[in-house]
Amino acid sequence: MVKTLIVLNPHAGNGRAERVLQQIEARLQNVLGDFTLAVTTHPDDVMQHLADARANGATQVISIGGDGTNHVLINALATINEQATDAAPMIYGNLPFGTGRDWARASGIPLKIEAAVEWLAHAQARPVDVGQVMIDDRREFFLNIASAGISGYVAEAANNVKHRYPWAFLQAVVSGIIHQQRKHLYIRLDDAAWYDGRAYAVVVANGTTFGRGMKIAPEAQIDDGLFDVIVVKDTAKRTVLAALWRVYNGSHLSHPAVAYRKARIVDIRSPEGILGMEADGEVKHGHALNFEIRPGLLKMLLP
Known part of the structure; x- marks a missing residue:
């Protein structure tokens, strides 16, 4: 036994x-x-x-x-x-x-x-990928999703609700879009420049879903050895708010305000200093964020 x-x-x-x-x-x-x-x-x-x-x-x-x-x-x-x-x-x-x-x-x-x-x-045990992030000189692992930008504020706001009602995450997202400043992000994927500009958020996903059911990375797989990387680009707030429903059914990847790629290594920095971020909903802060997928690092019980 x-x-x-x-x-x-x-x-x-x-x-x-x-x-x-x-x-x-x-x-x-x-x-x-x-x-x-x-x-x-x-x-x-x-x-x-x-x-x-x-x-x-x-x-x-x-x-x-x-x-x-x-x-x-x-x-x-x-x-x-x-x-x-x-x-x-x-x-x-x-x-x-x-x-x-x-x-x-x-x-x-x-x-x-x-x-x-x-x-x-x-349930059957099978290998799954795990995300690793270096936050300056601190190493963390995450299973599902990490993100930076307004999502650090969103996670903190949702976590601070004493009794989190079902729409607490959505309320925090809307508040973040309206009130938080878009950060200038410089993002490299697999050692090649990919994105340089202001953005609402960048998501580094191993799993598909965060924020209580938002299908932010609908094509992500937990055993493909790759992150799904999504950027919500700097665009009008009303445009982002009007398209927010698409995150719940995973149809947002084709939206012109979204950039999407797969990568093994993701490096995120901002010329504006410290970045707020979250990993599996836990809030962190750092100047430099370096992500690496760790293929099959963990054996998990899964359907």
């Missing part, structure tokens, strides 16, 4: 995660057998939980939480798997329970946690 560590973020789902775990615990036991539970409220604790679980023979870890929980686990797992070259990498799975759940949308995992538990019984 596979030994499993379950990592629970008690703050996920506006603080309802622990109560939901009680409702699904018996079914989890049937699906997984005995498991170890780690309830963590601080990202720094996750690395120790994973190291202890590996030392005790655990071969897979499953999180209960949303995109932020994914981000923390991915960073810890990628680091541990890189260091443990003499052992098989730990397999990762996610039972989505959060506000955005965009990774679940992108990868076909059921959004209802009860259905996700049933799915877990038949």
Whole structure:
């Protein structure tokens, strides 16, 4: 029987995660057998939980939480798997329970946690790509999507809503378009100049969806060894707002205000100084952003 560590973020789902775990615990036991539970409220604790679980023979870890929980686990797992070259990498799975759940949308995992538990019984482990970004001299990993420009403001505004209602992300996007200044971005793809000018945002996507269902990168694949890179160019605010609905059905890539390419390496800088960005919805800031796709770095439970 596979030994499993379950990592629970008690703050996920506006603080309802622990109560939901009680409702699904018996079914989890049937699906997984005995498991170890780690309830963590601080990202720094996750690395120790994973190291202890590996030392005790655990071969897979499953999180209960949303995109932020994914981000923390991915960073810890990628680091541990890189260091443990003499052992098989730990397999990762996610039972989505959060506000955005965009990774679940992108990868076909059921959004209802009860259905996700049933799915877990038949899930298969397969390699997926992971995004790596150097933010100045700090390294981060991300699973789904990272972006810079007004999206740093959008993520921060949405994260600061105490009880995030379904349209909080859309409201933050509209506010960002109206109120935030477009940054001058200089973007290189695979060491060749690609974009030089003002823009609302640049998106570096491994998955397809962010912002609670916005299909920003509809052609992205999580195992093709490439990022999908999208720029929303400097154009009239009313034009961007009028076309915003197209992001929800993925038809925006043909819009004249959008530039789109695939690449393995993405370098983003701004002559205006520090850039606000987000990775899996977690807000970061830096002068220089250098992205590299890490093909098959992680094994994940997927449909």
